[in-house]
Amino acid sequence: MAINLTKGQKIDLRKSNGDQLTNFCVGVNWGAIETTKPGFLGFGTKKVVEDVDLDLSCIMTDASGALVDWIYSPDYNAFLKQNNFPLGKLNSNDYALKHSGDDRQGDVGGDDGLDNEIISVDLTKVNEKITQIFFFINIYLNPGQNIDFAKIPFAKIRMYEGTPTKVSSVHSNFDIVTDNSFAGKGALILAKLYRKNEEWKFDAIGDASSDNMFLQTIERITASYSK
Numbered sequence: 001m002a003i004n005l006t007k008g009q010k011i012d013l014r015k016s017n018g019d020q021l022t023n024f025c026v027g028v029n030w031g032a033i034e035t036t037k038p039g040f041l042g043f044g045t046k047k048v049v050e051d052v053d054l055d056l057s058c059i060m061t062d063a064s065g066a067l068v069d070w071i072y073s074p075d076y077n078a079f080l081k082q083n084n085f086p087l088g089k090l091n092s093n094d095y096a097l098k099h100s101g102d103d104r105q106g107d108v109g110g111d112d113g114l115d116n117e118i119i120s121v122d123l124t125k126v127n128e129k130i131t132q133i134f135f136f137i138n139i140y141l142n143p144g145q146n147i148d149f150a151k152i153p154f155a156k157i158r159m160y161e162g163t164p165t166k167v168s169s170v171h172s173n174f175d176i177v178t179d180n181s182f183a184g185k186g187a188l189i190l191a192k193l194y195r196k197n198e199e200w201k202f203d204a205i206g207d208a209s210s211d212n213m214f215l216q217t218i219e220r221i222t223a224s225y226s227k
Contacts, residue, residue, distance in 0.1 A: 002158075002170040002171060002172055002173055003171065003172040003173070004172075004173050004174075004175075005172050005173065005174040005204040006204065006206075007204060007205070007206035007207075008203075008204065008205070008206065009203075009204045010201060010202065010203045010204075011105075011172065011201065011202050011204075012199070012200060012201055012202075012204055013171075013193075013200050015149055015161075015169075015171070020199065020200075021161070021171060022122065022123040022124050022200075023122050023123070023124075023161065024120075024121055024159055024160060024161050024162075024171065025115075025118050025119070025120050025121065025159070025160055025161075025162060025164060026056075026058075026118065026119045026121060026135055026157065026158075026159055026191075027115025027116075027117070027118040027119075027157070027158055027159075027160065027164075028054060028056045028115060028116060028117050028118075028137055028155065028156070028157050028190075029107070029111065029113075029114065029115045029154075029155070029157075029158070029169035030052060030054050030106045030107065030116055030152055030154060030155040030156070031052070031080070031106050031107045031108075031110070031111065031152060031153040031154045032049050032050060032051055032052050032105055032106035032108050032153075033049070033050040033052060033106075033147070033151060033152065033153065034047060034048070034049050034050075034108065034109075034153070035047075035048050035050070045165050047084070049108055050145070051104060051105040051106065051142070052105065052106040052139070052145075052147060053102075053103075053104040053139070053140040053141075053142070054104065054106070054116070054117065054137050054138070054139055054140070054151055054155070055068070055072070055073055055103070055104075055117070055137060055139075055140055055214060055218075056082055056099070056117040056118075056119060056135070056136075056137050057071060057072035057073070057135075057136055057137070057138070057214050057218075058070070058071050058072075058097065058119055058133055058134060058135045059071075059133075059136075059222075060092065060097075060126075060127070060130045060132070060133050060134075060135070060219055060223060061130070061131065061132045061134070061135050061222065061226040062129045062130060062131055063131045065132075065222060065226035065227035066222075067180050067218070067222055068126070068129055069092050069093050069094070069130065069132050070086065070089075070092075070122055070218070071088075071089060071091070071092060071097055071098075071099050071119065072088045072089075072214050073088050073090075073099075073102050073205075074087065074088035074089055074090065075088070076088055078221075085092070085193060085215060092126075092127075093127070094125055094126060094127045095122075095125060096121065096122050096123065096124075096125035096126040096127070097119055097120065097121050097122075097126075097133070098119065098120045099117070099118070099119050100117055100118040100119070100120075100164045101117070102117070103116035103117050104140075106152070107157060111154060114206065115158070115164075118164040119135065119164070120164060121133075121193070123193075123200050126208045131194060131195045132192055132193070132194045132195075132226055133192060133193040133194075134189065134190075134191075134205075134221050134225065134226070135157070135190040135191050135192070136187065136188060136189045136190055136214070136217050136221065137187070137188050137190060138176065138186065138187045138188075138211065138213065138214045138217060139156075139186040139187070141186070142145060143146075147186070148183060148184050148185055148186055149177055149183065149185055149186070149188065150177070150180075150182065150183035150184065150209065152177055153177075154177055155176040155177045156173060156174065156175050156176060156177075157173075157176060157190050157191070158170055158172065158173045158174070159171045159176045159202070161174045169199070172202070172204075172227075174190070174191065174204050174206065176188065176190075176206075181208060182208045184210070185208035185209060185215070186209075186211065186212065187208065187209045187210070187211035187212075187214075187216070187217045188206070188207070188208045188209075189205045189206075189207045189208075189209075189217065189220070189221060189225065190204070190205065190206065191203055191204045191205050191206070192205060192225070205225070
């Protein structure tokens with residue numbers, strides 16, 4: 001049975017049979033904002049869909065808290081290059097983590113049961129220098145949008161065995177939007193994987209902030225969470 005995580009909960013990466021969980025996916029699933037408005041000349045109603053673009057990212061740090069590697073969307077590389085920031089990429093340097101790619105809308109018509117953005121993890125391949133892996137999401141706002149987590153109909157993170165297109169067994173779930181403290185926030189440090197006593201463990205951090213861009217969230221993590 002899957003574990004329903006709460007903010008701040010720490011768990012071992014053990015399957016029900018006691019084996020260590022080493023190959024899994026970390027997926028985020030969310031919904032587009034759907035409302036109804038009066039139809040033409042006031043007759044009837046029409047459904048209006050507002051796309052929600054959440055970006056799932058992760059960074060990897062060493063024992064001192066220094067940044068070793070990262071995964072975030074390469075869609076922002078023009079801006080990053082212009083400002084001399086490290087460019088986005090979908091694979092870690094050791095190929096232990098791989099991102100499924102950007103989803104800019106969210107589910108329309110309710111939860112389809114599939115994750116919108118996924119990072120596949122193989123802990124057996126992680127660079128030995130890396131001791132912590134942080135997962136976080138940011139809301140990307142299109143011109144004219146005013147969205148925070150309270151306006152999104154649902155947003156969830158889960159850890160499961162399988163592939164980005166097939167879920168074999170869900171290990172744990174973490175419901176994001178039901179926490180009222182996320183209202184007015186556009187960034188969320190979801191969780192971290194960390195090495196302890198030569199084993200990997202999982203911490204559902206669940207801390208929200210008002211960061212406008214993932215670069216600010218990375219600075220927040222390295223300054224306050226990775227040491």
